[in-house]
Amino acid sequence: MSERASVPKEEDDTEPETEPEPVTTGAQSVIRALENAGTDYVFGVQGGAIMPVYDALYDSDINHVTMAHEQGASHAADAYGIVTGDPGVCFATSGPGATNLVTGIADANMDSDPVIALTGQVPTEFVGNDAFQETDTVGITQPITKESYFAADSDTVGDDVSEAFALADAGRQGPTLVDLPKDVTQGETEVEPGTPETPETYEVPEEADDENVQEAAEALAAADRPVILSGGGVIKANASSALREFATEYEIPVITTMPGIGSFPEDHELSLEWAGMHGTGYANMAISNTDCMLAIGTRFDDRLTGGVDSFAPDAEVIHVDIDPAEISKNVYADYPLIGDARNVLRQLFDAMPRAPDADEWRDQCQTWKDEYPMEYDTPDDEPLKPQYVVERFSDVTPDDTIVCTGVGQHQMWASQFWEYTEPRTWVSSHGLGTMGYGVPAAIGAKLAAPDQEVVCFDGDGSFLMTVQGLSVAVREQLDITYVVLNNEAVGMVRQWQDGFYEGRRMASEYPWIPQFDKLAEAFGARGFTLESYENVEETIQEARDYDGPSVIDAHIDPGENVFPMVPSGGDNGLFALNEDHLDMI
Amino acid sequence: MPGPAPDERMRPKGRRNTQGIRVDPEAEVTHEPRQAVLSALVKHRPGVLSEVSALFSRRQFNIESLTVGPTVDEDTARMTILIEEPDPGIDQAKKQLRKLVPVISVRELEGEAVRRELALVKVSGEKPDDVNAVADMYNGQAVDASTDSVTVEITGSKQKIDAAIEAFKQFDVQEIVRTGAAALERGPKTLEKDV
Numbered sequence: 015m016s017e018r019a020s021v022p023k024e025e026d027d028t029e030p031e032t033e034p035e036p037v038t039t040g041a042q043s044v045i046r047a048l049e050n051a052g053t054d055y056v057f058g059v060q061g062g063a064i065m066p067v068y069d070a071l072y073d074s075d076i077n078h079v080t081m082a083h084e085q086g087a088s089h090a091a092d093a094y095g096i097v098t099g100d101p102g103v104c105f106a107t108s109g110p111g112a113t114n115l116v117t118g119i120a121d122a123n124m125d126s127d128p129v130i131a132l133t134g135q136v137p138t139e140f141v142g143n144d145a146f147q148e149t150d151t152v153g154i155t156q157p158i159t160k161e162s163y164f165a166a167d168s169d170t171v172g173d174d175v176s177e178a179f180a181l182a183d184a185g186r187q188g189p190t191l192v193d194l195p196k197d198v199t200q201g202e203t204e205v206e207p208g209t210p211e212t213p214e215t216y217e218v219p220e221e222a223d224d225e226n227v228q229e230a231a232e233a234l235a236a237a238d239r240p241v242i243l244s245g246g247g248v249i250k251a252n253a254s255s256a257l258r259e260f261a262t263e264y265e266i267p268v269i270t271t272m273p274g275i276g277s278f279p280e281d282h283e284l285s286l287e288w289a290g291m292h293g294t295g296y297a298n299m300a301i302s303n304t305d306c307m308l309a310i311g312t313r314f315d316d317r318l319t320g321g322v323d324s325f326a327p328d329a330e331v332i333h334v335d336i337d338p339a340e341i342s343k344n345v346y347a348d349y350p351l352i353g354d355a356r357n358v359l360r361q362l363f364d365a366m367p368r369a370p371d372a373d374e375w376r377d378q379c380q381t382w383k384d385e386y387p388m389e390y391d392t393p394d395d396e397p398l399k400p401q402y403v404v405e406r407f408s409d410v411t412p413d414d415t416i417v418c419t420g421v422g423q424h425q426m427w428a429s430q431f432w433e434y435t436e437p438r439t440w441v442s443s444h445g446l447g448t449m450g451y452g453v454p455a456a457i458g459a460k461l462a463a464p465d466q467e468v469v470c471f472d473g474d475g476s477f478l479m480t481v482q483g484l485s486v487a488v489r490e491q492l493d494i495t496y497v498v499l500n501n502e503a504v505g506m507v508r509q510w511q512d513g514f515y516e517g518r519r520m521a522s523e524y525p526w527i528p529q530f531d532k533l534a535e536a537f538g539a540r541g542f543t544l545e546s547y548e549n550v551e552e553t554i555q556e557a558r559d560y561d562g563p564s565v566i567d568a569h570i571d572p573g574e575n576v577f578p579m580v581p582s583g584g585d586n587g588l589f590a591l592n593e594d595h596l597d598m599i
Numbered sequence: 600m601p602g603p604a605p606d607e608r609m610r611p612k613g614r615r616n617t618q619g620i621r622v623d624p625e626a627e628v629t630h631e632p633r634q635a636v637l638s639a640l641v642k643h644r645p646g647v648l649s650e651v652s653a654l655f656s657r658r659q660f661n662i663e664s665l666t667v668g669p670t671v672d673e674d675t676a677r678m679t680i681l682i683e684e685p686d687p688g689i690d691q692a693k694k695q696l697r698k699l700v701p702v703i704s705v706r707e708l709e710g711e712a713v714r715r716e717l718a719l720v721k722v723s724g725e726k727p728d729d730v731n732a733v734a735d736m737y738n739g740q741a742v743d744a745s746t747d748s749v750t751v752e753i754t755g756s757k758q759k760i761d762a763a764i765e766a767f768k769q770f771d772v773q774e775i776v777r778t779g780a781a782a783l784e785r786g787p788k789t790l791e792k793d794v
Contacts, residue, residue, distance in 0.1 A: 156650055157657050161700040164646070181700070213700050215642070295602065303611050314619070327613035327621065339694035342687060345619035378609075385602025588605040599605045 037206055040165075041070035041199035043172030044132065044192075047207035048076060051179040053103050055079060055094060055461055057087040057454075059114075061107020063134025063147060066199035068105070079461065079490060081454065082482040084111050088118020089451050089480070090458030092127045093441045097416060097462035099252065101128035101182040108134040109147030112193075113154065117448060119189045120158040124445025125273060126250060128187040130179055131155070137197040138166070151193045161213075162191040165198050172207025180210035185218035186337040187250055219336060222351035222358045224365075230308075230332040230349035231365035237306030237330075239375045240266045243289070246273030246444070247311015247335060251355035254278065254437040257310070260359050264369040267379050269297045271312045272429060273444045279435040286379060287388075290318040292426040295386025295578045295589055300379055301326055302587030306370075308362075310334040311355045314344035315445060316583070324585035334358045386578070386591065388430055394547055397571035400424065400499040404431040406550050407469060407497065410558075415467040416441060416459045420452035420476025423505035424498075426576040428471040439466075449504075450479030453496070457483060460492045467558070469495045474527050475504040481533065487563035488538040495557045496565045498530050501572040509575045513596050534565035544568040618687050630685030634663065636708040636782045637693060638790055642701035643669060643676040650699055651678060660684055660692050664716075664779025675703060677790070679782045706790055714782040718760045721750045722770035730770055737763040748773060 037043045044067055048056070057079045060068055071078055081087040084106040091102030106115045112133040122129040136145040152162040160181055165171040171194065178190040212218070234240055248257055254277050261268045261284050268278045270288045280287050289297035301307075307329040312318065319325040322345055333340070333347035334355055341350040351358050390401040404427050417432055418441040419425040425442055434440055441459050443451035456470035477498050487494055508522040531541030540560045542553050544567065557564040578589040581599065588599045602608070616622050618630065641647050648667055655662045663681035670677050682692055689707065696705045719742070722730055727741075730749045734740055739753040749770075753763045757780065764775060784790075 152646065153649065156646075157653055215703050216700055299608065303609055319619075322619040323615045323617055325615060325619070326611075327615050328611040329613075329621075337698070339691065339698050341694075342619070343691060343694075346615070346621065346687075348621075382602065587608055587610060590605065591601060595605055 036204060037172070038202060038204065039066065039070065039199065040168035040171040040194075040201045040203055041066040043168070043203060043205060043207050044175050044194065044199060045070040045074050045076065047172045047175035047179065047210070048103060049074060050176065050207060051210050052100065056103045056105055057081050057090040057094070057458065058105030059084050059087060059107070059111060061111045061134060061147075063108035063136055063196045064105055064111070064132075064194070065134070066196060067132065067134065067194060070199075079457070079486065082485050083480065084114030085117050085450065086454030086457070086480055086483045086486070088115045088129065088131060089121065089448070089454040090461075091129045091131075092118055092122045092125075093418065093455035093458030094462045095122070095128040095187070096441050097438050097459050099128075099250070099438070101130050101179060102458060103130045103132070105132050106134070107147065108136055108151070109149050111147075112149055112151040116154060116158070117446075119155055119191065121443050121446040121448045121451065122189040123158045125246065125443070126187050127189070128182045129189040130175075130182050131189060131191040132175065133191060133193050135164075135193045135195040138195045139197070141195065151191070155191045158189070159191050160188040162193065164193045165195065168198050168201030168203040169205045171198050172205065176207045176210040177213060180212045181216060184212045184216065186247070219338070219352045220354055220357055222334070222353040222361060224361070226349060226351055227358065227361045227365045230351055231362050232367060233330050233349060234266075234306055234308055234332060234362075235367050235370055237370045238372060239303060239305040239328075240370045240372055241286075241300050241304040241307050242266050242268045243271065243301070243307055243309040243312055244268055244274045244277045245271040245310060245312025246277075248274055248277040248355050249437040251311060251336070252437075253310070253356035253359055256356050256359040256363070258282075260363050263363065264366055265372065265376065266308070266370065267300060267376060269300060271315070271318050272442070274312065275429055275440040276434045276437045280433050281435055286383070288429065289586065291320070291580045291582070292430065292576050292578065294388060294430070295591065296379060296382035298578065298580065298586040298589045299382045299386070302585070304329045306330045306332070308332045308334070310359070311336075313340050316344075319345065320580045320586050321583045324587075390574075392547070398544060398546055398550070398568060399574055400427045400568070400570040401431045402547065403497065403499065403544070403550060403568050403570070404428055404471065407554050408432040410551070410554065411467055411469070414439060415469060416463060418442065418452050418456040418459050418468065418470040420472040420479075421447045421449045422473040422476050423501070423509065423576050424471045424473040424476070427499065449476040452476060453480040453483035454486075456494045456496065457487055457490070457492060460494050461490070468493070469497065471497050471499060473505060474498055474500040474502060474524055474530070477530065478527065484534065484537040484539055484563060484565070491562050493561055494563045496534075496563065498565065498567050499570050500527070500530065500567055501570050501574070502527060503572060506576070512575075513593065514581075530565055530567035534563075540564035542566045618685070620687075630687060632683045632685050633689075634681060634683050635689045636712055636714065636780065637680040637682065637696065637705060638708050638782060638784075639678045639680065639696055639705045640670070640703040640790055641676050641678060642703065643674055644701065647676065647701045650701065651680075651696065654695055654699065655680075655682070655692070658691070658695060660688060666779040666781050668781070679780055681780055704790060708782050708784050712782045712784050714756060714780045715754055716757055716760050716778055716780050718753045718764065718775060718777045719750055720753065720764060720767050720772060721748050721774040722767050722772050724748045726770060730767075733763075733766050733770075736766070739763060
């Protein structure tokens with residue numbers, strides 16, 4: 015229940031089916047534009063310059079969730095967008111409110127997540143005068159949005175919001191922003207916003223050129239060592255089932271990128287799980303040795319490729335992407351196929367002359383699976399291993415459980431040791447790597463999918479960055495289980511310091527962190543502590559059973575590190591399985 | 600069971616260069632930078648120039664010059680952007696430009712496109728006849744004169760303007776202002792909607 019829903023509206027009881035009142039102000043036009051676009055939730059924080067918009071929201075059925083910090087509003091909107099596929103919406107006032115949104119907007123931009131940010135602005139007559147709580151929000155956000163709009167007129171502000179909404183969702187999804195000067199939202203207008211449409215200059219390719227598809231299909235069919243690399247774009251295009259059909263029909267092993275987790279079921283025999291810096295050994299061996307890669311909806315981020323000079327060097331690359339600018343940006347595409355992933359997969363399916371003759375290659379991939387299993391040591395006398403907590407949790411939850419994370423070692427363990435079988439169940443910050451993403455993201459995810467279980471793995475450092483969001487989870491009574499994999503450090507930094515900086519642990523150890531179980535209780539959530547293997551299952555069950563937010567403070571082995579590992583800029587095939595290997599590569 | 604250590608694993612035979620292009624393992628291949636003239640039709644509205652220039656700085660494209668001005672259609676403006684990049688960089692610049700919402704179309708102009716720059720050169724007014732003579736050599740003309748100074752306008756290719764400025768140095772150059780290049784394709788071709 016949002017707080018707005020708890021305020022009774024007289025007209026609700028009498029005439030629930032009446033046509034909406036005509037708009038009379040710019041602010042009402044803004045809200046009408048959101049209603050027209052089907053907005054259910056807005057995540058935001060009130061403030062002086064955005065007050066007219068909030069006032070208009072008072073009369074709307076859109077639910078508002080007051081966040082504890084604007085950064086949380088943009089992350090919650092981001093997660094909402096990932097889980098539903100539709101743009102998440104966040105509000106902030108001008109100045110500090112708007113700048114606090116920036117991290118979440120940049121995060122959404124890096125991961126191509128659909129987000130609409132609406133920010134208050136000082137009245138137009140003060141713009142440029144360094145007025146109270148003024149910042150150049152459009153200027154600040156231009157490089158991290160698909161487009162940032164400055165709404166200059168009460169008559170057109172509704173159309174600006176409509177267009178921003180359509181643009182965020184069209185083609186390669188991403189964030190848009192509309193900056194709303196207070197006089198524009200307060201100003202009188204009778205102009206209703208038009209239907210959401212993208213700007214005329216924005217073109218979305220739908221299908222790839224048939225001739226190119228045919229050539230690519232023949233190259234793939236002729237391959238001896240084919241792989242499919244499935245990125246986050248597959249999930250965003252709702253192409254997971256098309257991918258499954260394609261891979262199964264032509265028996266091609268599938269590797270996902272980290273944002274692509276969930277695009278192909280990890281329990282499928284063709285799955286090699288995910289590749290990259292901390293991906294599986296077998297995925298990285300296959301990436302390294304493939305002779306033909308069908309890469310779909312991936313931008314070949316450096317955490318995936320390592321050094322591009324050593325990335326899949328034998329492979330002809332077929333690159334499917336809806337954004338032409340991604341083609342040959344980082345890795346040269348021998349066969350560029352520009353279009354919607356689901357459409358192009360269907361085109362390819364029909365164009366394949368035969369399945370590749372790859373029995374030997376699939377056997378080789380299986381050998382790598384046997385040689386490099388995802389393992390960890392669990393003798394009972396050792397401190398609790400984080401991987402064990404993740405695995406036990408994964409074992410007991412339904413397949414459609416949504417996993418959110420912060421950023422750090424815990425994020426890698428959550429991606430390595432949880433078994434993902436469905437799209438839109440993995441909600442994480444990839445490109446920007448935003449510590450603090452987890453707490454608010456879980457709030458957005460839970461509101462987006464109230465019937466699905468939501469668990470958030472966080473680290474002690476990452477959790478502390480947005481812990482105030484717990485107050486929101488408590489107020490909204492959101493049934494989320496937060497698991498803090500607590501090693502009293504920013505563990506990934508410490509791991510790098512130990513590996514590459516001669517163990518000089520400058521500013522990476524956090525021996526002063528609070529007791530998270532008590533902190534949870536202080537916020538009104540349930541708190542648990544885990545210190546040994548003995549009560550892992552029982553604690554997980556208790557936390558899951560609690561009908562509201564709970565926090566498990568899991569004191570894990572502080573010496574545990576994340577492996578496999580491809581050092582930054584390294585060669586995927588030369589991943590390290592342990593510290594000793596780091597000296598060899 | 601732990602598989603082979605890094606140095607004992609199955610290894611690929613090929614390689615790529617730093618631009619992600621597969622190359623002959625025996626030969627070093629690099630792309631040399633070249634100068635490209637990009638012409639872009641954009642929406643004529645506030646903030647477009649900053650959006651375009653921010654794109655270039657953010658992506659670290661080395662921009663030689665950028666000029667912008669209105670077209671016959673009052674809703675559109677035209678930018679001429681000179682960049683010096685290897686071919687993959689030029690392709691990226693075009694694609695990234697095309698992604699910007701206010702950009703209507705982008706094209707790289709061919710080598711023989713008409714390119715013009717403008718320079719105003721203010722020199723000492725002591726020898727106005729000599730200044731005029733040099734200006735004539737470069738098809739320039741004096742556009743302002745006082746007892747102390749003469750200002751000359753030169754239009755032409757970058758090389759011609761460089762040479763003219765060099766020649767004017769004999770008159771004690773007091774100030775110079777130069778535009779970037781403005782360019783149009785030769786023949787009947789125009790920059791319509793992207794092809």
